[in-house]
Amino acid sequence: METSADMPEAVDSAGEVTPSRLRGLPSRLLGHTAVYADRLVSDRLAAVDARRWHYAVLASLQEAGPASQALLSRRAGLYHSDLVGVINELADRGYVDRTPDAADRRRNVVTITAQGRRQLRRLDKVVASVQDELLAPLTAPERDQLTGLLTRLLDHHSGAVTVPAVGGKHKPSKRAGGPTA
Amino acid sequence: METSADMPEAVDSAGEVTPSRLRGLPSRLLGHTAVYADRLVSDRLAAVDARRWHYAVLASLQEAGPASQALLSRRAGLYHSDLVGVINELADRGYVDRTPDAADRRRNVVTITAQGRRQLRRLDKVVASVQDELLAPLTAPERDQLTGLLTRLLDHHSGAVTVPAVGGKHKPSKRAGGPTA
DNA sequence: TTACATCGTTCGTCGTCCTAACGCAACCGA
DNA sequence: TCGGTTGCGTTAGGACGACGAACGATGTAA
Numbered sequence: 001m002e003t004s005a006d007m008p009e010a011v012d013s014a015g016e017v018t019p020s021r022l023r024g025l026p027s028r029l030l031g032h033t034a035v036y037a038d039r040l041v042s043d044r045l046a047a048v049d050a051r052r053w054h055y056a057v058l059a060s061l062q063e064a065g066p067a068s069q070a071l072l073s074r075r076a077g078l079y080h081s082d083l084v085g086v087i088n089e090l091a092d093r094g095y096v097d098r099t100p101d102a103a104d105r106r107r108n109v110v111t112i113t114a115q116g117r118r119q120l121r122r123l124d125k126v127v128a129s130v131q132d133e134l135l136a137p138l139t140a141p142e143r144d145q146l147t148g149l150l151t152r153l154l155d156h157h158s159g160a161v162t163v164p165a166v167g168g169k170h171k172p173s174k175r176a177g178g179p180t181a
Numbered sequence: 182m183e184t185s186a187d188m189p190e191a192v193d194s195a196g197e198v199t200p201s202r203l204r205g206l207p208s209r210l211l212g213h214t215a216v217y218a219d220r221l222v223s224d225r226l227a228a229v230d231a232r233r234w235h236y237a238v239l240a241s242l243q244e245a246g247p248a249s250q251a252l253l254s255r256r257a258g259l260y261h262s263d264l265v266g267v268i269n270e271l272a273d274r275g276y277v278d279r280t281p282d283a284a285d286r287r288r289n290v291v292t293i294t295a296q297g298r299r300q301l302r303r304l305d306k307v308v309a310s311v312q313d314e315l316l317a318p319l320t321a322p323e324r325d326q327l328t329g330l331l332t333r334l335l336d337h338h339s340g341a342v343t344v345p346a347v348g349g350k351h352k353p354s355k356r357a358g359g360p361t362a
Numbered sequence: 363t364t365a366c367a368t369c370g371t372t373c374g375t376c377g378t379c380c381t382a383a384c385g386c387a388a389c390c391g392a
Numbered sequence: 393t394c395g396g397t398t399g400c401g402t403t404a405g406g407a408c409g410a411c412g413a414a415c416g417a418t419g420t421a422a
Contacts, residue, residue, distance in 0.1 A: 018258065019240040021305070026312050026324070027218040029331035034215030035379080036338050037208040038409090052409095059200040070369055077199065079411065084371060106369040106418045124202070131207050137337040138330065143207070146330045149323060150210035156318040157217050216410075223377090232377090251400060260380065265402060287387045287400040368419075375412080381405085389398075 037134050044130045049093070050123055053078055053086045058095060058120040061112040068107040095119050218315050225311045229303055230274070234259055234267045236308060239276060239301040242293040249288040276300050 022028055038052075045051055056076040061067065064075055069087065073080040087110060090096040095116035101107035112120070135143045203209055219233075226232055237257040242248065245256055250268065254261040268291060271277040276297035282288035293301070316324045 017245065017256065019237070019244045019256070021240040021244065021308075022237055022258075024328055024332070025308070026328050026331070027222050027308075027315055029328055029335060030211070030215045030218045033331050033334050033338075034211045036335070037211045039379095041208050042408090056200070056203055059202040063200045063202065064198065068369075069371095075198065075200070077203075078409095080370075081372080081411075082409080104369085104419070108370070127202075127206070127208075134208055135334070137333050142330060145326060147205055147207050147210055149319065149327045149330075150207070150214050151205070152318050153214050153316070154210060154217070157214075157315075219377090220410095249400075250402095260378095261401075262380080262403080263378080285388070285400085289401070363422100365422075366420080369417085370415105372415085373413085376410090378408085380407085382403105383405105384403080385401095387398105387400075390396085392394085392396105 040134055041127070041130050044126050044133075045123070048119075048122055048126055050119070050126075051086070051089070053082070054090060054095075055120075055123045055127060057083075057086055057090060058112060058116055058123065061096065061110065062117065062120055066109050066111040068101065068104075069110060070107070072110055090116070093119070221315055222308070222311050225307050225314075226304070229300075229307055231300070231304055231307075232267075232270075234263070235271060235276075236301075236304045238264075238267055238271060239293060239297055239304065242277065242291065243298065243301055247290050247292040249282065249285075250291060251288070253291055271297070274300070 041052060045055070053076070056078065057072065060072060060076045067075065069083055070080060073083040076083075078086070087096065087098055091098050093115075095113060097111045097113055098108045099111070101109045135146070138146065222233060226236065234257070237259065238253065241253060241257045248256065250264055251261060254264045257264075259267070268277065268279055272279050274296075276294060278292045278294055279289045280292070282290045316327070319327065
């Protein structure tokens with residue numbers, strides 16, 4: 001259809017309408033809502049001096065028990081490079097202990113502390129309320145639909161070994177190889 | 182519930198299960214799928230020497246006609262700071278013209294060229310096929326459901342003037358003020 | 363012993379979102 | 393006609409997340 005492109009004085013008119021090509025684009029909707037969600041979560045967590053990964057790591061420790069950093073990074077789904085800082089922060093706040101493993105001196109064993117458990121419970125509440133805030137406009141069954149659909153997308157793309165390398169002509173393509181999550 | 186946390190030898194066992202607290206979290210699902218989608222889109226676009234913003238800007242020019250950079254940035258939803266580089270890239274490739282506006286010498290009028298239109302058509306195909314790839318596991322009605330739900334979330338949070346500033350105690354909160362998009 | 367894999371850590375890249383400031387030009391009210 | 397405000401394009405930069413590369417120290421298997 002190509003909505004008329006050669007209208008003259010469209011330079012001004014302050015029309016700030018999103019192009020129709022973009023308005024319904026799933027990838028775009030996904031990206032935008034994710035940005036909103038991230039901001040919401042980060043802000044709410046910052047109010048209790050926490051970050052997203054704090055929750056993931058504490059939850060992982062609580063549910064699956066003590067772990068080496070390598071294992072922990074696989075379980076929580078963040079890069080081992082980035083885990084270091086998170087563990088530092090959690091240790092500074094007294095939420096986890098990081099002690100060298102006697103059995104394998106390469107490893108650190110990370111353990112959640114009593115304070116860590118208390119913080120985790122606090123975060124549970126914050127996270128739950130943030131989900132509620134995020135999904136406010138949706139009814140309960142709609143929320144289930146959404147998480148169901150997203151879960152299926154995620155599952156699908158996790159088995160697919162990521163982006164089968166299209167035509168790799170122009171650029172070295174960057175970003176190949178499946179993620180950890 | 183608290184799934185047993187004090188199981189002994191959980192340090193190894195290579196169990197890479199995502200904690201149950203995280204598995205169904207909408208904000209997390211959203212973030213992860215968005216990352217996947219972004220990567221998919223970026224990779225596919227890179228194959229035709231394009232980036233996400235290229236598409237947004239070309240689409241905006243095509244649908245709403247020539248515009249100053251300021252207006253364009255509002256329409257396409259990217260920051261004027263970042264627009265500069267995008268326009269440079271598009272101009273380098275001959276997809277847009279950037280000419281000073283005689284009527285208002287502060288402005289540049291950005292116009293899509295014939296080549297730009299051709300590229301846009303190319304990108305249309307790429308983008309469409311990427312959506313298909315992204316939503317592969319979903320049926321047509323399910324896809325509609327998903328975009329519908331996401332749209333509603335987005336609409337809701339767009340009117341809400343963004344994050345009503347919770348308690349602002351620990352940190353200066355960073356990131357206040359509503360976004361452009 | 364030699365070769366290789368793993369672990370923790372540091373550093374650096376890239377893209378996105380967003381702020382701040384600059385010089386310039388246009389506009390508006392006095 | 394002037395002076396202030398506002399808008400424009402541009403540059404520089406910070407914060408943050410996903411991700412890669414490499415290194416020394418350690419474990420493990422040939």
